[in-house]
Amino acid sequence: MTPAVLLALRFSAGGDVYCQFTETRVLWPFSQTDLRYVPFRLGQGRGIFRFGATSAGLRFYAELAHELYIGNIYACSTVLEGLAASDPGFLDLEALSGSGRAVQRDYLRRASLEYQSRYLGLAVGRRVLNWSTTFFWTPLNIFTPQNNLSPVPEDVPFSDCAFAALRPPGPVSLEFAYSPSSDSWRAGARALCYLPWIDLVLEAGYNRGDSLAGAGLSVNLLDGTLRAEACFYRRAEPRYVIGYDRMFPGSIYILAEYYHNSRADPAGYGLYSFYKKDYAGVLVSRTYDLVWNFALYGLACASDGSFMAMPLIKRAFGRGFEARVGAYYFYGRDTEISSDSSGSPVITKGDYFGDLWPGVFVGVGYGF
């Protein structure tokens, strides 16, 4: 690299730390026929360091993350199971260690090299590749899918991918992406069209063994925005989302979405037993004087009548500090295990938001 290029580089650095304590209970299998709720107490700490360098359309960006989980044996076992099941990406750049009451995780959260020009955008590496139009449910987002039905808000995931964007003159642009993974691969192409009255997206792709095609749209309607996605798989059944969000007087923001998942197993058993047909989600949020934010999330499974409610209060203070306190409430029938006449265990799967105990959490974060 020549001195001239080095001089033209602009560096940026920053990060954030966040600590949270959660108290709830989880349904724990003590034996083949014995499920019991046990205490779940978990302290989480996460530190992220960000680094970026930009010059003449080129940009390198990276994030390193360290996570620490301290809790009782059930909490740490649940965390370990979740982390072990998560997709490590194309290159497993994660060090996971822990036993008993402490789990540590160090990983490369983002690392990408990007190039942007008038007609072309290129990127390779570990990054967010968010192909969604809607919020709670995003069937078109095949590269960095986020489980928004999880009662615990998840981190924005990454995808190890190669990405290209073509931006010819006019309202239409094209995007292509390929993401290899240790177990399977994903690829997709989409056309985006931004017109004054509508944003449209058409997508085709291959997602872990099945091909898909879909479309999304956003349109301003009655002072709000109507957003929708439809996704059709060759083998699996289609999924549809429709939602609407707008700001009301008094800075009250309301988002509502409805999701139809044809993939559901009507009998409630088998591979798709955790997928139900219809869901509804609502977010009501109000920010007051920048420092206070009050939010209420509500997610319901219309197929079985179970639901989750999560009130959340955030308070900013000082320069970059934020405290939050929230709670979960669940309503739904739990999974039950009984014995048939021969003594073999018979599992009766509960509702979608069953098997979950109300809980509370408090957290403090600092960004710089």
Next chain:
Amino acid sequence: MAIISVFLLSLTAEEIIRGVEDLTRGTTTVGTYRMEVIRPDYQNTYEIRFWDDRDKSRSLMVVTKSSTGKDDGTVFLKNRGKFWMYLPKAGKKLRMPPSMMMDPWMGSDLTNDDLVHESSLSEDYDSRIISEKEVPHGTRYTLELVPHEDAPVVWGKIILAVDMPGYIPVWAEYYDEEGKKVRTINYSEVKTLGGRRMPAVVEVIPGDKKGQKTTLTLIDIRFGVSIPDERFDVNQMERWSEE
């Protein structure tokens, strides 16, 4: 001096308002400002680069730096009355609901509309001069602006003080439809920026909240700059985020 006095006497409220808008916006404007949002026990600072094309009603703002780092690279684009936002950390581009235009922008005491100028003082308000007085370097005119019935604004009226000659805004008071003062804007530190003498600091103070204000400080500004169409292209927002 006599010539200036005759000129001032012939000014109408509409001409003064148009002069203020021409001074502070021009037809096209490119610049950078620092926004400090101050609360009794909280403070946040943003550095924002902006491009404004008044004739074609389009503007672009990029948060180049924020004190918490959370909003770095966030892009706001207004084009033909529509509004998009790009959030780099979520990797998501959003068409914003029109109802968000009148909402506080990034928690500040300014609305989206204040920043992207969806409404125009000269086009959306009827104005009249309600007083004038001599000040050390000329005359200070106080004007009352009442919005047209169909104007896309939330104010009941605005009282604006302008120093002439020079069309220098001094302060503005914003009232709601019940006649209650809801915010005051003070303009200060008049200096030459982009070849024009204008206030470099704009302080926005909400009417009923003690210890709370938002300060905009112009760092640089250029007027009459040719801005290519691609700057306001929704497809290019990711590019401006990383610029």
